[in-house]
Amino acid sequence: MIGGGQSALESAALLQEAGAQAEVLVRAEKVRWGGTPVPHRPLAQRIAHPASPLGPGWALTGVCTAPQAVRALPATVRLWLVGRALGPSGAWWLRERVEGRVAVHTRRPVRHADFDNGTVRLVTGTDGAKQHETKADHVLAATGYRIDVDTLSFLSPALRPAIARVPGSAAPALFASLEASIPGLYFTGSLAAPTFGPLLRFVAGSHFAARAITASRARRHAAR
Incomplete structure (x- = not known):
């Protein structure tokens, strides 16, 4: 799974839960998660940050x-x-289904992709950093x-x-x-x-x- 948004993260969670071995490659330094909604916030917070x-x-x-x-x-x-x-970003309710369950790799922009003996081979990594090779049966580009x-x-x-x-x-x-x-x-x-x-x-x-x-x-x- 390529991408760090809801489509990539939720798709990876669903695939993992269905028995697949999913991995997520994220270009950013970290995955952003939405905050858990607070039903009853103080008035000052509601004024400063209205819902x-x-x-x-x-x-x-x-x-x-x-x-x-x-x-x-x-x-x-x-x-x-x-x-x-x-x-x-990922929704707050999805976080527990991803963290500790799905392999998520950050700072992994795709540098190269090709086929290798019937599988997809991806080379990822930032400039000046170690390059990583990932092989997969299927690749979903959830990049917007x-x-x-x-x-x-x-x-x-x-x-x-x-x-x-x-x-x-x-x-x-x-x-x-x-x-x-x-x-x-x-x-x-x-x-x-x-x-x-x-x-x-x-x-x-x-x-x-x-x-x-x-x-x-x-x-x-x-x-x-």
């Missing part, structure tokens, strides 16, 4: 409460938010997504070039309804994050997205 669906803090509370306001920010700021907010409309092969090749993009990126530029520049075409999830902020990368953003798209479709239907 949000994505974690405590005023910045996260802002992007969760007002994704439409995020949309009004300059594209460079929105792209910075998406790229910097909430980097790779590069948002690019042109990679959506299920969309018509004639349609993709007509979709307006967020300046400085390959993500679709969206109206407040999550509709793209082509009427009737909507995007949500990670593809909508460069417009509305990091909330849309997570399940927590589905409530906002569902309401916005439903309202748009209802208005169209009523106007017929």
Whole structure:
């Protein structure tokens, strides 16, 4: 498993629990874990670090409460938010299923990969440090997504070039309804994050997205 985020860590835990021998190769110096939620925090803590669906803090509370306001920010700021907010980490409830159970190796960026007698051979390690060789039957690269409309092969090749993009990126530029520049075409999830902020990368953003798209479709239907 390559990656240090929830996808890599949870996949490794599930594989280990199913009887596989899983290993996780993490580029960073350590694995980051989310803190255990505290149900009843003192008032001072709630004011200093208000709760949000994505974690405590005023910045996260802002992007969760007002994704439409995020949309009004300059594209460079929105792209910075998406790229910097909430980097790779594991959920607090997953930690006990990984630590002491799954082999996790940090500071192991992949330098080279090839096939060796039917198995995958990975060479990992940082510059100037000892290189490590790992052999595996299967490799899952849980390293995130590069948002690019042109990679959506299920969309018509004639349609993709007509979709307006967020300046400085390959993500679709969206109206407040999550509709793209082509009427009737909507995007949500990670593809909508460069417009509305990091909330849309997570399940927590589905409530906002569902309401916005439903309202748009209802208005169209009523106007017929």
